[in-house]
Amino acid sequence: MKDMGIKKKRGNFPKQFNESMNSFPEIPLSPRMEENIEILKSAYQDCSDVVFRDFSIGSSEMKAVLLYIDGLSNTEVVDQHVLMPLIQMKDLEYDSILEIVKKEISVSDIKEIYTIPDVFKQVSIGNTIILIDEQSKGISIGLPKWEKRSIAEPESEPVIRGPREGFIETIRVNTSLLRRKIRHPLLKMKQMDIGGYTETQVIVAYIEGIADSALVEEVTNRLKRIKIDSILESGYIEEMIQDSPLSPFPQLLNTERPDVAAACLLEGRVVILIDGTPITLIAPCTFASLMQAPEDFYNPFYISTFIRWLRYIFFFIALLAPSAYVALLTFHQEMLPSSLILTIAGSREQIPFPALVEAFIMEITFEALREAGVRLPKQVGAAVSIVGALVIGQAATAAGLVSSPMVMVVAITGIASFLMPRYAIGISIRMLRFPIMILSGVMGLLGVMLGITTIVAHLCTLKSFGVPYLQSAAPLKIRNLKDILIRAPWWAMETRPEFYSNDASPLRRESKNQMPSPSKGGDES
Structure with a gap:
């Protein structure tokens, strides 16, 4: 995304700021406090949450201003530990402004700032700024405070x-x-x-x-x-x-x-x-890390290994089950047992669509229900997705639009996709399922193998910050396989992954x- 220049002037805001609002020039703070305040007020025009508090330091009547954003700064601490001590000062025996602040303000995070952009940056993160007349630098006091989630x-x-x-x-x-x-x-x-x-x-x-x-x-x-x-x-x-x-x-x-x-x-x-x-x-990131769950390393190694194998098996089911079903029904009926093919043929007797179209209808409907369940409020989302799948599946079967075996295949595929420990790899499987289904509907199992070969070839060439995506399976490194297909016991994992x-x-x-x-x-x- 390219930065867009802003040509419209804002009051007395300097021209160089107006030309590029998101690349401020390093304008130094002026010894005249009025000039600094004029620039800052022009920049914060129509900003009701920005507070400028004028005051005098002690009995010397040295003019100063306090600048902060209400809602980002801790106003109670600012009033008690910054503003009050400076106003009640009785003498100014220090050599520099920083010494005044260090001696009178009981706040640990204090630093000097020298430019207008520094003021903008410090104020935006919740710090409080003090500008004093006849001083070409300001003081940033770290007092941020905002609401945060527990x-x-x-x-x-x-x-x-x-x-x-x-x-x-x-x-x-x-x-x-x-x-x-x-x-x-x-x-x-x-x-x-x-x-x-x-x-x-x-x-x-x-x-x-x-x-x-x-x-x-x-x-x-x-x-x-x-x-x-x-x-x-x-x-x-x-x-x-x-x-x-x-x-x-x-x-x-x-x-x-x-x-x-x-x-x-x-x-x-x-x-x-x-x-x-x-x-x-x-x-x-590697493919193996996407197939690992946090609990793999908290449970006993034999339980984690079993669950990890189960996860890999259902990875292939989630990716290939509808495609294999379409390929077998369309091109390779002889590979199925006679009793099974007769059962499937009986259930598909009244279906007006070929297996590929039938699979697309069910898969798209299932994905739509899953997305609807995510977007709906939490209290009704799960109920809508589950009940919707049951009702639509039963109604579609009764209406003769899809067959019962197809509903079962799509349901198993959906369950398999829920076993993926990472949402990112799960959505990738859901996307790749559709082109493989098209290949299977056009070329049968040859199309399924072509899709698998293409995916594997792509994974072999893919890298993440120079690390092969299929490391350590391709290229093969035996010593690093102890946390890929199996989760070796902790006493056996004595070295870090070298890749x-x-x-x-x-x-x-x-x-x-x-x-x-x-x-x-x-x-x-």
Whole structure:
């Protein structure tokens, strides 16, 4: 999205601001406070929530102004710990404005600012600004306060066994949740602002010494290259930094769970946190990671392995079941047992459509019901989707539009798609199911094999930040298969995945109190 220049002038707002509202020039603060206030009031014209509070510092009658946004700043603390001490000052024996603030204001987060854009930036994040006459710099006081959602279990990633906390829309709360999981100074968090108007805070988190420095640099460079007016959700960033934007497969893992993000950091991956959304992005992403659920690592390894195999089996059922049914009925009836083909033929005797059209009708109807259940209010959404599927399926069968076996196949396919642990891979399967159905209706099982071959070839060429998407199956690396088709016991997983991390040292060290150097990686999970 290209930045749009704004030509219309706003009062006495400087011309250079009007030409590009989202790329402010570095105009320094003037020693004349009236000039600074004139620029700021012109910029905040028709902004009823922006407060300018004129006052005098102590008995010296030194003019000053307090600037903050009502609703973003803690007004009670501003009144008690900022405004009142400055007004009640009896003498001014300090050499600089910063000394005045440090001596009289009991707030820890204080820093000097020197330009008009710095004022805009600090005010927009909830800080309070003090401007004093005859001073060519201002003071930013960190007193943000706004309403935020309480920490709760993510509804999109529920678990039976595991932590019940999830990320929220406030980025500093999210970083604190990660710090609680990984209590080590080698956990680094680089901050940048993206979006010409929103200036959304984005943090790149990684563990120094474990994450590959080239991966961290690549993620940071891709984020810096983003030129857009706004970042309102993580999907904006995901679409702009992935390797193959036209691929139907997700190339970044997303999660709302701090434990998942912490585990990925300990593997050597990079976590991207975005202010304003509970969804965090994880790079790189592989097909195997999309088929893993958090509970795989909390349950006994044999239970997790069984469930993971079940998940892979139903992955193929969700992708190929309708296509295989259409191919067998249309081209390969001889492959079915005689009794079964007679039963299916009897149920399809009054059906006016070929198997392909019948499958399309049922699949599209099922997807529409599923989407309607998501968009409806929570109290009625599930009931509508379930009852709607039953009623429509029964009515369609009774009316002779679809056969009972087709209803059963579509139902099994829908259930199989619910086993996918990640919504992103589930929606990819739902999309690819339709072109494979067309191929099966035109060429039979040959078309199904052609579709599978095309998908596998695409997956083999797909990469996520330089990591092959099918790693470690293609290219094959035996030592890294312990967490792909099986979940090996923890005592057998002694090294980190080498395709994520540049640290292949054991996860368990002799002494937990030993401080590792950056070359030896972080502590154990």
